[in-house]
Amino acid sequence: MSPPLSVDEALARILDGVAPTAVEFALVEAAHRRTLGEPLAALLTQPPFDASAMDGYAVRAGDVVRPPTTLAVIGTAAAGHPFAGSVAAGQAVRIFTGAPLPAGADAILIQENTVPEPAESGPARVRVREGRPDPGHVRRKGFDFRTGEVLLSAGRRLGPRELSLAAAMGHGKLPVRRRPRVAILSTGDELRLPGSSPGPGQIIASNHLGVAALAEAAGAQSRFIGIARDTHESLEEHFALADGADVIVTIGGASVGDHDLVGPMLRARGMVLSFWKINMRPGMPLMFGRLGASCVLGLPGNPVSSLVCARVFLVPLLRALLGEPAHDAHPLTARLGVALEPNGPRQHYMRATTAPGSDGLSVVTPVRSQDSSLLAPLAQADCLLMRPPHAAAALLGDHVPILPLDF
Ligand code: AMP
Numbered sequence: 195m196s197p198p199l200s201v202d203e204a205l206a207r208i209l210d211g212v213a214p215t216a217v218e219f220a221l222v223e224a225a226h227r228r229t230l231g232e233p234l235a236a237l238l239t240q241p242p243f244d245a246s247a248m249d250g251y252a253v254r255a256g257d258v259v260r261p262p263t264t265l266a267v268i269g270t271a272a273a274g275h276p277f278a279g280s281v282a283a284g285q286a287v288r289i290f291t292g293a294p295l296p297a298g299a300d301a302i303l304i305q306e307n308t309v310p311e312p313a314e315s316g317p318a319r320v321r322v323r324e325g326r327p328d329p330g331h332v333r334r335k336g337f338d339f340r341t342g343e344v345l346l347s348a349g350r351r352l353g354p355r356e357l358s359l360a361a362a363m364g365h366g367k368l369p370v371r372r373r374p375r376v377a378i379l380s381t382g383d384e385l386r387l388p389g390s391s392p393g394p395g396q397i398i399a400s401n402h403l404g405v406a407a408l409a410e411a412a413g414a415q416s417r418f419i420g421i422a423r424d425t426h427e428s429l430e431e432h433f434a435l436a437d438g439a440d441v442i443v444t445i446g447g448a449s450v451g452d453h454d455l456v457g458p459m460l461r462a463r464g465m466v467l468s469f470w471k472i473n474m475r476p477g478m479p480l481m482f483g484r485l486g487a488s489c490v491l492g493l494p495g496n497p498v499s500s501l502v503c504a505r506v507f508l509v510p511l512l513r514a515l516l517g518e519p520a521h522d523a524h525p526l527t528a529r530l531g532v533a534l535e536p537n538g539p540r541q542h543y544m545r546a547t548t549a550p551g552s553d554g555l556s557v558v559t560p561v562r563s564q565d566s567s568l569l570a571p572l573a574q575a576d577c578l579l580m581r582p583p584h585a586a587a588a589l590l591g592d593h594v595p596i597l598p599l600d601f
């Protein structure tokens with residue numbers, strides 16, 4: 195038998211040849227957390243006109259070089275209410291933040307540098323105490339961006355900043371990738387639905403919820419297709435519900451025990467198996483293959499293994515389907531809060547917590563137990579501390595790579 199695949203090789207095989215989903219349009223109001231399918235160019239120029247950045251007076255800079263001086267106030271410009279006329283020598287327009295700079299004016303005097311002079315009759319006047327207008331008080335037309343400028347690239351996830359920008363750029367609809375469809379199947383005679391009371395020998399099926407949440411956080415649409423019993427008939431029946439999925443995720447039943455029927459059943463249905471074992475801890479019995487247009491990822495049943503494998507393999511696969519960079523954008527490191535023994539032959543993803551050290555930089559410490567059936571320590575952890583196969587003993591303070599569990 196061939197040796198188990200390395201994590202990197204397994205990931206490369208999973209990502210090999212994955213094509214992004216089709217581009218569809220989403221209303222900008224409904225596009226939060228979607229992924230851009232095409233580069234986005236500005237339809238508008240921002241600001242669309244020279245605008246005042248301050249409350250004060252729009253003036254001609256040449257009029258105020260030698261203060262004190264007094265100007266006639268000929269009108270008002272407020273945001274949404276431009277002044278229609280033109281400012282001539284010796285004149286000023288009362289102006290507020292966001293208003294267009296009136297024709298003829300080329301500078302803003304902030305109101306703190308002026309004193310209004312009450313006029314008994316005739317136009318109001320303003321006395322200028324300090325005459326050096328700051329060029330920063332005018333936001334020039336196009337200061338932010340101009341029509342046609344490409345400001346967001348394809349593959350960009352739309353968060354709060356991207357959405358505000360896209361809307362300001364003039365877009366009402368955005369070209370986004372169809373959310374990958376993920377069908378999730380739990381398998382096992384012992385499993386009961388969450389919220390039910392387990393009978394003798396039974397436990398609650400919990401993994402599919404975590405895997406679904408992870409898939410949704412990565413941008414997918416998840417569908418739970420139930421709990422299959424450990425029989426060919428039940429597996430077949432449930433599998434029919436996975437039709438149309440981009441990714442079919444099975445949980446459990448994929449090792450080599452007598453009750454582990456998932457692999458043989460999928461192969462009988464025509465799945466082209468890519469691998470069935472990887473050199474990783476937790477999660478050695480991970481299966482991956484392709485069945486028609488669907489990817490099939492067989493996660494181990496142990497709760498920690500299934501969530502860790504979903505984080506390490508499913509999330510990059512979903513990112514690739516969304517046309518996003520598959521790998522985490524910023525590989526993180528932290529300093530060890532404890533010394534570690536040499537690692538064994540398998541790449542180890544230790545459940546760990548990070549906390550700020552005395553200098554504020556992250557210190558990472560493995561949680562109390564690394565047993566792959568324990569959910570409580572997994573919930574306590576906020577990252578996976580990665581140790582390559584056969585890593586030498588590590589010292590307190592050594593820098594080690596970590597993968598955040600939340601992203
Ligand atoms: P298996 O891979 O089917 O041999 O399952 C390994 C272990 O994980 C067994 O103890 C199962 O009871 C448990 N398990 C399998 N599927 C789930 C699930 N969906 N939720 C929680 N535990 C599970």
Ligand code: MG
Nearest residue numbers: 381382446447
């Ligand atoms: Mg099982």
